[in-house]
Amino acid sequence: MEHINIAIDGPSGVGKSTMAKSLAKRLGYTYIDTGAMFRTLAVYFIQNGIDKDDEAAVVAALPSCSVEIRYEDGQQHMILNGEDVTGLIRTEEVSEAASVTSQYVEVRKKLLDMQREMAKKQDVIMDGRDIGTVVLPDAKLKLFVTARPEVRAERRYKQLLESGKLGSETLESITKEMRERDHRDSHREHAPLIQAEDAVLLDNSDMTEAEAEDYVLSLLKERTGR
Ligand code: DC
Numbered sequence: 069m070e071h072i073n074i075a076i077d078g079p080s081g082v083g084k085s086t087m088a089k090s091l092a093k094r095l096g097y098t099y100i101d102t103g104a105m106f107r108t109l110a111v112y113f114i115q116n117g118i119d120k121d122d123e124a125a126v127v128a129a130l131p132s133c134s135v136e137i138r139y140e141d142g143q144q145h146m147i148l149n150g151e152d153v154t155g156l157i158r159t160e161e162v163s164e165a166a167s168v169t170s171q172y173v174e175v176r177k178k179l180l181d182m183q184r185e186m187a188k189k190q191d192v193i194m195d196g197r198d199i200g201t202v203v204l205p206d207a208k209l210k211l212f213v214t215a216r217p218e219v220r221a222e223r224r225y226k227q228l229l230e231s232g233k234l235g236s237e238t239l240e241s242i243t244k245e246m247r248e249r250d251h252r253d254s255h256r257e258h259a260p261l262i263q264a265e266d267a268v269l270l271d272n273s274d275m276t277e278a279e280a281e282d283y284v285l286s287l288l289k290e291r292t293g294r
Contacts, residue, residue: 072097072191072292073206074284075199078213079250079261080163081220081227083272084195087213087280092193093142094285100137100186101144102196102203103166105179107157108135108146110165120168127174135179137186160237160245167249170197171256197253200264209288210267219273221246 074097076084085101092099110120112133118125136147145154156162169175176198183203187194194203200210215223221243228234228242253261263269268287272280288294 071188072208073187073204074193074288075204075207075210075264075267076193076195076213077197077199077201077211077261077263077267078195079220079246079253081224081246082213082215083223083277083280084213086277087272087284088193088195090277091281091284094281095191095193095288097191097193098139098186099144100183100192100194102179102183102194102199104144104146104154104157105135105137105182106166106170106175107162108148108153109133109175109178110162110169111153111156112148113169114161114165120165123172126169126172130174130178133178135182137182158231158233160235163249164245167252171252171258173258176258197261198259200267201262202259205264208291209284210264211270211284211287212263212267213270213272215271215273217243217247217250 074091076088078084088101089099091097113120113126113129116129118129120126134149138145138147145152146157147153180203183194186192187204196203200207200212221239224246225234225237225239225242228237250261270280270283
């Protein structure tokens with residue numbers, strides 16, 4: 069039986085992962101956060117003093133990084149060279165390094181096969197930037213999720229605050245960095261963040277999480293009958 073794949077793309081702080089996780093649970097699909105994979109590589113570059121802006125150095129380091137995904141109690145854990153680095157990947161420093169190094173084609177190549185293999189084996193909801201355009205062009209349902217930038221920055225600020233991870237960031241600095249990353253993610257040469265032609269646009273600025281989820285479930289039902 070062919071597996072059902074749902075592709076969710078959009079900028080950071082738009083609530084993709086919250087929505088995807090919750091939908092995956094309701095549908096019994098596997099949730100795959102591809103941003104976490106780029107973040108895991110970024111942790112390696114930071115820990116090993118590799119300059120994120122030096123493409124040749126980053127590419128030369130790739131053979132030394134093995135990235136695996138493990139699920140524990142339904143949660144995605146990121147394993148870097150055998151070590152669980154899940155707790156290290158959500159800092160601003162890692163966000164920045166992941167955004168910069170994900171521009172390099174060799175970095176993307178390293179993760180692409182792994183992403184596709186996972187989607188072949190099971191029903192998945194995968195989120196990222198290029199899932200509908202590059203990774204899973206045949207996904208049953210593609211969503212491009214957006215929200216107004218100020219709404220996204222506020223959500224990110226709250227998330228950092230509530231998880232006790234807020235460092236020296238302010239709402240202003242988060243907004244500024246978010247804009248820079250959005251620009252970089254959308255304007256890079258390889259697999260930029262763009263809406264796939266056949267993706268459904270979902271602006272959730274003024275929606276509750278439940279409203280957004282119900283909408284996606286209704287779209288899925290239309291397409292799959294389930
Ligand atoms: O979704 P995220 O914020 O955790 O992703 C971190 C960075 O990884 C993001 O700035 C761009 C990159 N990324 C990517 O290039 N392609 C993906 N499919 C997912 C993330």
